[in-house]
Amino acid sequence: MHSPDPAAASSFTPRPEQIFFPDPSVDRAMGxxxxxxxxxxxxxxxxxxxxxxxxxxxxxxxAQLDAEPAxxxxxxxxxDREAFVAxxxxxxxxxxxxxxxxx
Amino acid sequence: MNATAxxxxxxxxxxxxxxxxxxxxxxxxxKVYWHxxxxxxxxxxxxxxxxxxxxxxxxxDDVGQLLRESTLYQYFGxxxxxxxxxxxxxxxxxxxxxxxxxxxxxxxxxGAAAVELHPELEMPRYYVSCDIHQHPGGVWSDDVAGFVYExxxxxxxxxxxxxxxxxxxxxxxxxxxxxxxxxxxLDMGCGFGKSTRPIAEHFPDAQIDAVDLSAPCLQxxxxxxxxxxxxxMNAAATDYPDAHFDLVTSTMLLHEMPPPVIEKTxxxxxxxxxxxxxxxxxxxYHLADPFRRFIHYTHGRRNNEPFMEPLAEMDLPGTLERLxxxxxxxxxxxxxxxxxxxxxxxxxxxxxxxxAERA
Numbered sequence: 264m265h266s267p268d269p270a271a272a273s274s275f276t277p278r279p280e281q282i283f284f285p286d287p288s289v290d291r292a293m294g295x296x297x298x299x300x301x302x303x304x305x306x307x308x309x310x311x312x313x314x315x316x317x318x319x320x321x322x323x324x325x326a327q328l329d330a331e332p333a334x335x336x337x338x339x340x341x342x343d344r345e346a347f348v349a350x351x352x353x354x355x356x357x358x359x360x361x362x363x364x365x366x
Numbered sequence: 367m368n369a370t371a372x373x374x375x376x377x378x379x380x381x382x383x384x385x386x387x388x389x390x391x392x393x394x395x396x397k398v399y400w401h402x403x404x405x406x407x408x409x410x411x412x413x414x415x416x417x418x419x420x421x422x423x424x425x426x427d428d429v430g431q432l433l434r435e436s437t438l439y440q441y442f443g444x445x446x447x448x449x450x451x452x453x454x455x456x457x458x459x460x461x462x463x464x465x466x467x468x469x470x471x472x473x474x475x476x477g478a479a480a481v482e483l484h485p486e487l488e489m490p491r492y493y494v495s496c497d498i499h500q501h502p503g504g505v506w507s508d509d510v511a512g513f514v515y516e517x518x519x520x521x522x523x524x525x526x527x528x529x530x531x532x533x534x535x536x537x538x539x540x541x542x543x544x545x546x547x548x549x550x551x552l553d554m555g556c557g558f559g560k561s562t563r564p565i566a567e568h569f570p571d572a573q574i575d576a577v578d579l580s581a582p583c584l585q586x587x588x589x590x591x592x593x594x595x596x597x598x599m600n601a602a603a604t605d606y607p608d609a610h611f612d613l614v615t616s617t618m619l620l621h622e623m624p625p626p627v628i629e630k631t632x633x634x635x636x637x638x639x640x641x642x643x644x645x646x647x648x649x650x651y652h653l654a655d656p657f658r659r660f661i662h663y664t665h666g667r668r669n670n671e672p673f674m675e676p677l678a679e680m681d682l683p684g685t686l687e688r689l690x691x692x693x694x695x696x697x698x699x700x701x702x703x704x705x706x707x708x709x710x711x712x713x714x715x716x717x718x719x720x721x722a723e724r725a
Binding site: 281283284285290293294297298300301304305308309312 | 384388389391392393396440441443444447448449452456458668
């Protein structure tokens with residue numbers, strides 16, 4: 264028997280988490296993915312709220328914000344988009360970015 | 367705060383109410399998808415595999431064998447386990463959110479109506495050795511655990527949405543049909559009072575006693591005490607005289623206790639009930655369909671409820687008759703409109719009303 268002492272709960276010994284996939288690395292990667300998905304939704308919620316507030320004060324034009332960018336703006340965004348994709352995808356190549364010990 | 371202190375709110379170290387609501391809303395939406403879309407999809411895949419199997423699956427193990435290799439079932443299990451973890455223990459989890467407001471929450475408890483606490487009461491080992499519902503520290507060890515549990519329970523059955531309170535009102539209607547005008551009522555394992563309040567409203571002239579092991583939950587319950595006396599006590603060993611009550615109830619209590627304690631608690635109910643008094647429990651019981659039974663039992667494991675399966679496998683009618691009860695009835699409970707209809711595709715718990723009369 265235990266007393267209702269909060270210390271009893273804080274003396275918790277970590278137990279291994281349950282495994283659902285044949286490869287446990289998938290279980291852990293899913294945790295990272297859903298943590299990011301939660302953050303994406305929190306940011307999305309906040310951005311939409313900001314847009315509504317700014318629109319209500321006449322600071323932004325939501326119709327203009329929602330419209331497809333004009334060719335000049337699209338061209339200006341292209342370089343940024345390509346740099347983003349390059350950084351995202353470069354890990355797939357499996358190449359060292361600095362000279363180091365061979366694999 | 368000095369002038370150079372970092373702005374914790376802007377850095378994200380403090381959770382804003384908007385972020386908390388957005389994250390919890392996201393988690394609930396994922397859980398709803400799990401109930402409404404993933405469960406029927408797993409069911410369909412199971413039916414497909416069962417049709418191709420050499421023998422008709424009859425046991426929970428048979429179902430487990432068929433689903434073990436199913437990628438869909440692996441995701442189904444992962445999402446149930448880990449969305450509940452995120453709900454409680456994530457960055458925007460209930461624990462972090464309530465701990466952030468600890469001072470304000472504890473100040474609210476200062477104004478609570480009288481609640482009888484017994485700090486010397488020993489917590490049973492089964493109660494402290496597993497954090498039910500994946501609530502870190504359980505529903506008992508932290509001063510704000512009652513508020514955490516109260517908030518968590520508002521999305522326990524995400525399909526019911528805002529109608530979740532209906533579940534308790536519906537159960538109170540069942541109780542009212544069993545026992546029209548009790549003078550003394552005992553609600554066992556009352557938690558933060560969600561089950562007790564509708565009963566107190568339904569029987570405004572009765573004296574209601576409500577007991578629970580958790581002091582933090584009882585303190586939250588007592589914020590709206592009405593005609594209820596909240597007391598910290600083990601339902602399996604109360605201090606009430608024999609034959610004291612006309613009615614004993616519990617809501618979702620039995621499945622949180624190992625069978626020997628369930629039996630002891632039912633024996634205690636028999637002791638404190640007057641002859642002819644009624645006992646009504648709302649809980650989860652045995653499912654005939656092996657697929658749904660498998661989902662029920664594996665849910666118990668995924669949600670840290672180790673006694674869900676043992677309760678469902680107990681011989682409750684035999685136990686109750688042995689303990690001195692008659693007119694035992696074990697009946698399905700419709701927790702929301704249409705839940706018992708054959709075409710209800712989503713996952714639902716095997717809600718069951720257990721009714722008996724003290725001989």
